[in-house]
Every structure is written in C-alpha cells, then in structure tokens.
Amino acid sequence: MAFRRSTILIAATAALTASVIVVSTAVVSTAILGSAGTVAPASSDSGAENLGDPDYGVCRGPDPRCYHDWGNFDPATDGYRVLVYSRTAGPRHAHLGPALPAGLNPPLTPAHAAQNALIRLGAEHNFAVDWTEDVTQLSTPSRLFRYNAVIFMSTTRDTLDDPAQTSLRQYIRGGGGFVGIHNAFGTEYNWEWYEGLLGGANYYDHGRNQPGTVVVDSRRDVSTADLPQRWDFTDEWYNLVPFPSDVRILASVDESTLPSGPTGGSGHPGHGRNHPVSWCQYYDGGRSWVTTLGHAVEAWTDAPLTGDEYFVAHVLGGVESAMGRSQFCQ
Ligand SMILES: [Zn+2]
Numbered sequence: 001m002a003f004r005r006s007t008i009l010i011a012a013t014a015a016l017t018a019s020v021i022v023v024s025t026a027v028v029s030t031a032i033l034g035s036a037g038t039v040a041p042a043s044s045d046s047g048a049e050n051l052g053d054p055d056y057g058v059c060r061g062p063d064p065r066c067y068h069d070w071g072n073f074d075p076a077t078d079g080y081r082v083l084v085y086s087r088t089a090g091p092r093h094a095h096l097g098p099a100l101p102a103g104l105n106p107p108l109t110p111a112h113a114a115q116n117a118l119i120r121l122g123a124e125h126n127f128a129v130d131w132t133e134d135v136t137q138l139s140t141p142s143r144l145f146r147y148n149a150v151i152f153m154s155t156t157r158d159t160l161d162d163p164a165q166t167s168l169r170q171y172i173r174g175g176g177g178f179v180g181i182h183n184a185f186g187t188e189y190n191w192e193w194y195e196g197l198l199g200g201a202n203y204y205d206h207g208r209n210q211p212g213t214v215v216v217d218s219r220r221d222v223s224t225a226d227l228p229q230r231w232d233f234t235d236e237w238y239n240l241v242p243f244p245s246d247v248r249i250l251a252s253v254d255e256s257t258l259p260s261g262p263t264g265g266s267g268h269p270g271h272g273r274n275h276p277v278s279w280c281q282y283y284d285g286g287r288s289w290v291t292t293l294g295h296a297v298e299a300w301t302d303a304p305l306t307g308d309e310y311f312v313a314h315v316l317g318g319v320e321s322a323m324g325r326s327q328f329c330q
Helices: 013-019 113-125 162-173 192-197 308-323
Strands: 081-085 128-132 149-153 177-181 203-205 210-216 230-235 248-254 276-283 286-291
Touching: 081 113, 113 128, 113 149, 113 308, 149 308, 162 192, 162 286, 177 308, 230 308, 276 308, 286 308
Parallel strands: 081 128, 081 149, 149 177, 177 286
Antiparallel strands: 210 230, 210 248, 248 276, 276 286
C-alpha cells in the first residue's frame, strides 16, 4: 500500500463549524432533503430495481442542516482521535487477523493488516488512532465522545450489545462521525437505525473477488478529489438491498468491467449501470461516510494491488471528513 499525502486534507475546521445551522429534526425531513445535490435514486436504471427507500424517522441526507453542532468536540484543544472497531460476531475477514483480546489497544501482529494500516494513516496524517474489539469500550456515550469518528472496520453481524447500540446512537445524535468499511455492511442486519446510518442500504451478496473499474461520481469531495475519474481495483463489489437513498454517491463500479459479472449466487442480478461503492450523508445529527470496498488483504498492506493507493486516499478522505477536519460530503 502506498500512502499519499494530500495537502487539501488540512482544512480549517472553524469554517465548517461556522457553516452548520442547527435545526430541529422535526423541521427538516428527509422528504425535502431528498432532492438536494447528487442523491441516490430509489432504484437503479437496469439490473435490480425497486430496492426500497425506507424511512428511518431521522433527518438525513447531504444537507448539513441535519448535523447537530452541540459542541461535543474541541479539536483545537484535544486534537483528532478515532476509534477503530473490528469486533466480528460472524465471518471474519483475513484483513483483520486473529480476534483481539479485550481492552483498548491490545497488542497487534502483522496479520492485523487493516488495523495497522489505519494506525499508520493516523500517524502520517496527525490523528490519533485507538482500536478495540471489546464491546464494553463502546458502552457509554462519554467514551465515544472522545473520538471525532468511529470506524467500523469489517465488523460482522450482531457486533454490538444493547448498551453499545444506545451509546452509538447517542454519539451520532451528538454530532459524532461514523466511517463504515467493507463488512460494516452486513453488520447489525436487523437494527433499522444502523441500516439508515449505512445510507439506508445494506449488503445482499457479492460476486467474485475480481478486478473492476471504479468510477468517481463526485470529485468535489475530499475523499475523491485527488482520484482519477476511473481507476482499477479488486474487490467483491457488494450488491445492495436496500439501495442507498438520500445520500451523495461518491464512487461506483462499472459492472461492464467485471470479468465474472456482479452476480453473487444468491439471486441478485447486480445493479446494472448504477452500482455505488461509496457514499456519504448526514444522519440523525452525525456524519456518515461508508464504502463497500476493502476486501483484499493487499489493499491494507505493502503487497502490490492495482489501485490501492487510490483506495487508501479515498478512505483517508472519508476519515478526515467524518472527523470534521475537512469539509464533509461535498
Ligand atoms: Zn469481503
């Protein structure tokens, strides 16, 4: 993995904070935000269609009026800090290495590829990184408010207990940042609020792990600004049900470039000409940046993988903007 420094990521947080207008969630509904900017349609224009546009009963979308600027973060004093959460309650990706013992920041080995990569990103870009697979580390909102963003790194299934669910919701409602990577989809499948946090979308199935071409849909965002319009990568290209709604689509995969096609063997026909892989939204007071990409171990290590420098830059921009250090979801 090649790490790139991006000068545009160093943005003034004051400008962002000043631009935020706090309104009641009762005033701004998703219905009136649904037409703002580049938002996902309720269905694709070929392949699978009519994949749902659920109502999560919260303010969400690319409009910053959904953000709660309640003064819970003071980066000028505290700096920036993120928590990487990778507890798996089901299948475990190779990029996570062996399950970690309890506590905060337990010892890592080189096998913990994704955690190591995120820690290295933080060291190179001046934000602190804590990591854990201990659900009790998420059990109170006050613990989470120490972090400018929480990164769900290929968590799976029921990774949170009831106190952690409540805590995550309170954290997001208090203006917290969420970054969901790869198997953060397919996590907490039956918790609707979390599905909304993912963009009103969730994992259905995936095709083969195979090369494909990522198409950048919006280059105004810090997570895509430095990327080529099209770049090659290798991933599983998750198929989604529901289909993301009321979000800003940042990048998609060109299904015509997938040698084995998008079909995953569970009956999903793929999304045709409209297959998002990354998007962002304000959600229930907080910020959420998510990507379905990141399957390959090589994407997180120095082992060569075509396009991994773009993938890492993409993730870095997602973290920076979810933390509120760069403008979010442009
Ligand atoms: Zn995977």
